Amino acid sequence: YHSRGVVISASNFIHEVHGEDAVTCVLQLPEQHSKSDRYFIMTTGRDGQYAVHQMSGLRCEFEIVHQGNLSFGPYIEGAVIDPTSKNLLLWGFRSKNFVVWNETQNQELMSVECGGAHRNWAFRPRLDGRGGGNFVWTKASICYVYSQRVASHKVLQTGGHGREIKTLAISPFIKKYDTCERRYIATGAEDTAIRIFDCRSDQVNYSQENLHCLQILTKHTTGLQQLRWSSDESLLFSAAGCEEFFAWRFRAVPCLQIGVICEAICPTVSDDGDLRIMDFTIKSLDTHQSSNPNTAKSRHLLSMVYQYTSSPKGSHFRLLSKGTYSTHCLTQALYLDLNSCLHLCSASSDGHIITWHMERPPVTEAHQDTPAAPILIYWRNRARVHQSSIKSMAAIQLSENDYLLVSGGDDGAVGLTRITWKESDLTFSSMIIPKAHASAVNAMETLQALPSCGNKSLNFIRFVSSGNDQRLRFWRVSIAMEHSGAQGFTIQKERDVHSSVADLSCLSTALDDENYNHLFVAGVGLEMWNIEKLDKSTPSQL
Numbered sequence: 117y118h119s120r121g122v123v124i125s126a127s128n129f130i131h132e133v134h135g136e137d138a139v140t141c142v143l144q145l146p147e148q149h150s151k152s153d154r155y156f157i158m159t160t161g162r163d164g165q166y167a168v169h170q171m172s173g174l175r176c177e178f179e180i181v182h183q184g185n186l187s188f189g190p191y192i193e194g195a196v197i198d199p200t201s202k203n204l205l206l207w208g209f210r211s212k213n214f215v216v217w218n219e220t221q222n223q224e225l226m227s228v229e230c231g232g233a234h235r236n237w238a239f240r241p242r243l244d245g246r247g248g249g250n251f252v253w254t255k256a257s258i259c260y261v262y263s264q265r266v267a268s269h270k271v272l273q274t275g276g277h278g279r280e281i282k283t284l285a286i287s288p289f290i291k292k293y294d295t296c297e298r299r300y301i302a303t304g305a306e307d308t309a310i311r312i313f314d315c316r317s318d319q320v321n322y323s324q325e326n327l328h329c330l331q332i333l334t335k336h337t338t339g340l341q342q343l344r345w346s347s348d349e350s351l352l353f354s355a356a357g358c359e360e361f362f363a364w365r366f367r368a369v370p371c372l373q374i375g376v377i378c379e380a381i382c383p384t385v386s387d388d389g390d391l392r393i394m395d396f397t398i399k400s401l402d403t404h405q406s407s408n409p410n411t412a413k414s415r416h417l418l419s420m421v422y423q424y425t426s427s428p429k430g431s432h433f434r435l436l437s438k439g440t441y442s443t444h445c446l447t448q449a450l451y452l453d454l455n456s457c458l459h460l461c462s463a464s465s466d467g468h469i470i471t472w473h474m475e476r477p478p479v480t481e482a483h484q485d486t487p488a489a490p491i492l493i494y495w496r497n498r499a500r501v502h503q504s505s506i507k508s509m510a511a512i513q514l515s516e517n518d519y520l521l522v523s524g525g526d527d528g529a530v531g532l533t534r535i536t537w538k539e540s541d542l543t544f545s546s547m548i549i550p551k552a553h554a555s556a557v558n559a560m561e562t563l564q565a566l567p568s569c570g571n572k573s574l575n576f577i578r579f580v581s582s583g584n585d586q587r588l589r590f591w592r593v594s595i596a597m598e599h600s601g602a603q604g605f606t607i608q609k610e611r612d613v614h615s616s617v618a619d620l621s622c623l624s625t626a627l628d629d630e631n632y633n634h635l636f637v638a639g640v641g642l643e644m645w646n647i648e649k650l651d652k653s654t655p656s657q658l
Contacts, residue, residue, distance in 0.1 A: 128176040130169075134161025141194045147370045156181075156370055164189030166206060166219075168369050181367045182375030185334055187224075188215045191233045197371055200245030204371055207241075209233035214251055216241070218267075220372070222274075222329060225267045231255050274329070277305035280619045281638040285343040285352070286315065286626045299626065300366075300374065301327070302352055303638060304340025309333065310354055310364075314373065315626065331376050336360055341393055347400040351379075351426070355393035359384040363424060363431065380431040382422065385438075397449045399458065421460070421474070421493070439493040441470060448509040452519050454537040460493075461521070461535070463506035469521060469533055470498040471542055499544035501531040508560040512577055514595065522579050524557025530581050532593065534602050545601030555584035561623035563590075563633060563647070578610070580635065582620050588613045588637065588645070617641050 133139055138161060145156040145168065153172055160166045168182035186192060188210035195206045203220035209232060216226035216239075225247035230237065237253035247267030253260055287300045301313040310333040338357030345352055352364040361382035369375035385391065401423075421437040441464060448463035452471070460472040473496040502525030509523040517537040524530055530552035534545045563578040576594045590611040596604035620639040627633055637643040 128178060130178055133159055133167065133169075134163045134165060137161050137163040137190070140192060143195050143197070145370045146197065158195060160192040160195050160206065160208075162191055164192065166192060166195060168372065168375055170367075180377055182369050182372060183377050184219065184331070186217055186219070188217065193233075194239065196241055196243070198241070198243050198245055200243060202371065203245075205241055207239055214239070214253070216247070216249060218247065221271075222332065223267070223271060224269075225249075226251070226264055227268060228262050230260070276329075276642065277303065277307050277309060277311065279306035279339075280621065280640045281305045281642065282340050282621045283343045284622045284624045284636055284638045284642075285345055286624050286636070287345045287352070288347070298373075300330070301636070302343045302345070303642070304336075304343050304354060304356075306339035308336045308338060308340065308356070310336070310340065310343065310352075312374065312376065330373055333364065333376060333378075335362060335378055338392075342395050344396065344398055346398055353396065353398060353424075355396055357392040359386065359389045359391050359393060361393055361396070361433075363426070363433075365426070365431075379426060380424065380433060382433040394445065394447050395449045397451050399451045435490045437474070437491045437493045439472060439495065441495055442466070444468075445505075446470075447506055448523075450509065450511050450521075452511065452535065453513070454519065454535070454542070455517055457537075459542070461511070463509050463523060465505040466500075467502035467504055467506060467525060467527075468498045468500050469506070469509075469523070469544070469546075470495045471535070472496060497542045497544065499533060499546055501525070501533055501546050501548065502529060503527040506531075507556055507558050507583075508581075510560045510562045510579065512562050515597065518597075520577065520593070520595075522560055522562065522581075524553075524560050524581050524583065526556045528553045528555055528557060528583070530557060530560075530591070532602060532605060532607070534605075536600070543601075545603075547602040547605060547607075549607065552581060552589065553583045553585050553587060557581050557583040558621050559583065559623040559637075561625055561635070563625060580623060582615065582623060582637065584620065586615045586618060586620060588615050588635075615643060617643050 139159050140162060141160040143158045145158055147156055155171045157169045157171055158166060164185060166184050167180055169178045170181045171178055186206060188208060191209040192206055193208045195204065198205055203218050205216060206219055207216045212229055212232045214228045214230050215224060218225050226249060228251055230253045235254050240250045242248040246265065248265040251262045281303050283304045285302045299315040301315045302310060304310050311329050312331040314328045314330050336356045338360060340354060340356050342355045343352065350366050352366065354362050362378050363380045365377050365379040367375045422433045423436050424433050425431060444464045444466040446462045446464055450461045452459040452461050458474055460474050462470050464470060472493050474493055501523055504526040506523050506525050509521060511519055511521050513519055519535045521533040521535065528551055530549040532547050536543045559582045561580050563580065576592060578590065578592050580588055580590050582588050589609060592608045592610050594606040615637050617637050617639040620637060622638045624636045625633055633647040635645040635647060
């Protein structure tokens, strides 16, 4: 285009923003805390998705920072930010109904039977924070007008997952904009959904009013098994049945608070892809920091063993090592750093804890087309702790050469295993607490561990166990480091309380700025327990 001697040309052109479907709306999101050279653009399309793009630089470089699926569709026709409530409103057609949806509150505001999308129509939202609007359409040569002042219904109490929660993970503090940091809770359930909740660090007493569901991720097709955050705060890994293993990238996005995209999918191992991923663990290898967030690269080592590389050129998984353990299923996985060496520790359905000999695999760059073949690894040591399958396991490092593993099994027992690096080999020493629970111990979580005076070694640790009997049992283990093996352990049950969560599957703790420990209990529902401030001299009580 030429006007008054000035040539105006397109600086960038993006193909197939919504696949082969039409783009129905382009909206600039208001950004109050961003730099002047960064903008956020939202687009909606008839593929049933809306997307948020970050535009930066003089060349207007685009990057997708969020993709969302709506409960209606695929005809998404428009979007707007309500200036009163600051909520994101989207509208479109579901079968024969015109629907207005509040994405911020995950709530339907309006539903009008009009005959479907193939007709002349117009919609104007009221934008007063009450969910009303005016809808005009034609049907059989007749013009209809529908006006609504408020939302079609009022939600008395927001719901959560449709089935029991199987896994819960609390993120490190993720930077939101340039100055504020927030913490998020990710939950995965048998309903195949991942829900991301906002966990405000400035709230001492967490309650339902302080937990707000920000995003619902529905890419999985089977029940979730495990969720874990990366140490660099911006990646969430999720595992489910049918060998579904995804990597999710999180970024701060205005109006939505946080944006999520599925950055990579791990390739399946078996031909049929019908195996269930029971557990995984993450070890961050390195992170290259840069002033430009689009050039940051991170690599993570996972227990299968995979290397995950995230970079602007593409994110992918690469198989580094693989191994086989008898005919029993592996149920738990952990990394142990002993004597500056990395060891893989796993638990099995035969009641054993196993360590694997791991060579340092070559770390390849993303641009290499022919990566090295995977290395075969073999289990090196094992110790029988439980009579049957180990359902849960947690680890805490006692010293440079010592780890303590606490485990729960199908036999209702709680096990303590001390793993020591001695004379270039690992030694195991275990003790068991029989009948610790009346049923299987499905969840185990360590609380704050305290060192002894003038010594970097730990003096005592505290952990909590729970299972199908809906009992939360808090344990204290005093450790005499001068004794070898499990002889230096003294175990005391501090408290035994009832939980109203049925089918309890997972426990997780978060420590806030005021040194309060918050215990999250998940199963058929979610509970939050506040533990009094920990004292370094005496064990804390509930």
